Amino acid sequence: MTFRNACGLLVLALLASLPAFAQAPLKEQYRRPAEIPFPAANPYTPEKAALGKALFFEPRLSGAQNMTCATCHNPSFGWEVPVKTAIGAKNEPLGRQAPTVLNVAWMEHFFWDGRAPNAEAQAKGPIEADVEMNLPLAEAVKRLGAIPEYRTWFGRVFPGEGITPDSIVKAIATFERTVVASYSPFDAWIDGDENAIPAAAKRGFELFNSKAKCNACHTGWNFTDNRFHNIGTPSDDIGRGKYEPQNVKAQGAFKTPSLRDIEQRAPYMHNGSVATLVDVMVHYVTGGGDSPSKSPLMQPVPLNADEVNDIVAFMRSLTGSKQVVTLPILPN
Numbered sequence: 001m002t003f004r005n006a007c008g009l010l011v012l013a014l015l016a017s018l019p020a021f022a023q024a025p026l027k028e029q030y031r032r033p034a035e036i037p038f039p040a041a042n043p044y045t046p047e048k049a050a051l052g053k054a055l056f057f058e059p060r061l062s063g064a065q066n067m068t069c070a071t072c073h074n075p076s077f078g079w080e081v082p083v084k085t086a087i088g089a090k091n092e093p094l095g096r097q098a099p100t101v102l103n104v105a106w107m108e109h110f111f112w113d114g115r116a117p118n119a120e121a122q123a124k125g126p127i128e129a130d131v132e133m134n135l136p137l138a139e140a141v142k143r144l145g146a147i148p149e150y151r152t153w154f155g156r157v158f159p160g161e162g163i164t165p166d167s168i169v170k171a172i173a174t175f176e177r178t179v180v181a182s183y184s185p186f187d188a189w190i191d192g193d194e195n196a197i198p199a200a201a202k203r204g205f206e207l208f209n210s211k212a213k214c215n216a217c218h219t220g221w222n223f224t225d226n227r228f229h230n231i232g233t234p235s236d237d238i239g240r241g242k243y244e245p246q247n248v249k250a251q252g253a254f255k256t257p258s259l260r261d262i263e264q265r266a267p268y269m270h271n272g273s274v275a276t277l278v279d280v281m282v283h284y285v286t287g288g289g290d291s292p293s294k295s296p297l298m299q300p301v302p303l304n305a306d307e308v309n310d311i312v313a314f315m316r317s318l319t320g321s322k323q324v325v326t327l328p329i330l331p332n
């Protein structure tokens with residue numbers, strides 16, 4: 001081989017690696033964090049997380065002793081339920097879709113409208129709500145207190161406090177923070193395995209962060225800005241607007257959901273109105289319905305069918321293999 005040919009080959013090789021090289025800083029923004037953050041007010045201990053897991057799967061925390069948190073946040077469906085809106089204690093559909101508890105440790109606002117500030121405050125809601133589990137917390141304390149093993153267990157995890165409404169939700173929140181989205185093919189690609197995802201998914205990642213402007217809201221490793229936007233989902237629900245009545249843009253705005261393990265979590269949106277990821281893309285290509293509340297970031301995105309398929313392939317690459325979740329054995 002002549003020197004000139006060798007140089008030509010070298011230039012070709014450099015050119016071929018350019019797209020991967022150009023994506024490097026972008027990819028860095030999506031790298032999984034090494035550790036789960038726990039708040040100082042409720043630090044992690046393995047015993048507390050184990051107790052919280054028991055409570056997450058504890059039917060006696062519901063009035064009729066027939067529902068658990070997992071009834072509506074089922075690990076098989078990305079910690080959601082495969083219905084438009086979850087069915088509660090009255091056997092009637094609730095107003096909203098059950099969002100995932102994956103990555104609770106990184107959430108900044110809780111519920112679709114952000115009305116709870118942390119996982120501890122959030123957990124009180126469903127236990128007490130008559131349409132959800134329908135059990136006043138004082139009653140929950142009494143019920144668990146009647147079970148000797150729970151008394152001992154709480155006594156060990158919360159010395160001097162035992163079973164209280166606060167210790168119940170602290171344990172549940174600690175367990176929830178250990179529920180982290182699975183290591184997906186996308187993560188393997190970010191970590192340097194070029195063969196982990198198909199070419200279509202790599203093109204989709206590029207489009208997601210450029211022409212399609214999805215990263216205006218679905219940003220960072222958890223694919224959310226933790227903010228509220230009206231994206232024009234057809235619905236009568238005012239969402240965040242209830243808490244910001246003066247803010248036009250808050251009307252019909254909902255928290256940007258994470259896209260982690262998204263394939264397991266259909267149907268989509270706060271009202272479960274969108275059945276598939278392709279249908280989600282149809283919504284974004286057309287830009288959603290018009291309203292003064294709609295986010296200015298929402299414009300019709302002119303994507304052709306191949307580009308839509310690329311973005312869907314990218315979203316699929318965010319879904320890992322299902323994690324094995326063992327059921328806790330509860331005290332009698």
Ligand code: HEC
Pocket residue numbers: 056067068069070071072073086087088089094096097098099100101104107109110111112113119122123126127131132133172176
């Ligand atoms: C009857 C179904 C049902 C049960 C039971 C239930 N949830 Fe939920 N959960 C929902 C729905 C629906 C929402 C969204 C409500 C809203 O946004 O107004 C939600 C929201 C949440 C969120 C907020 C997630 C986010 O993205 O903001 C967390 C965390 C959560 N639930 C945890 C729990 C825990 C812990 C329990 C048990 C103590 C529980 N849920 C029981 C249906 C349920």
Ligand code: HEC
Pocket residue numbers: 208212213214215216217218228229230231233254255256257258259262265267268269270271277280284295297298301311
């Ligand atoms: C203006 C901010 C914004 C932009 C831009 C945006 N999204 Fe969203 N996305 C949201 C919000 C907010 C929701 C929830 C809306 C609702 O429930 O009504 C959502 C919902 C979704 C869902 C359903 C998730 C679930 O758990 O139900 C998917 C999938 C999705 N977006 C993908 C995308 C893709 C792909 C793009 C780019 C084509 C994009 N988004 C652009 C804010 C945005």
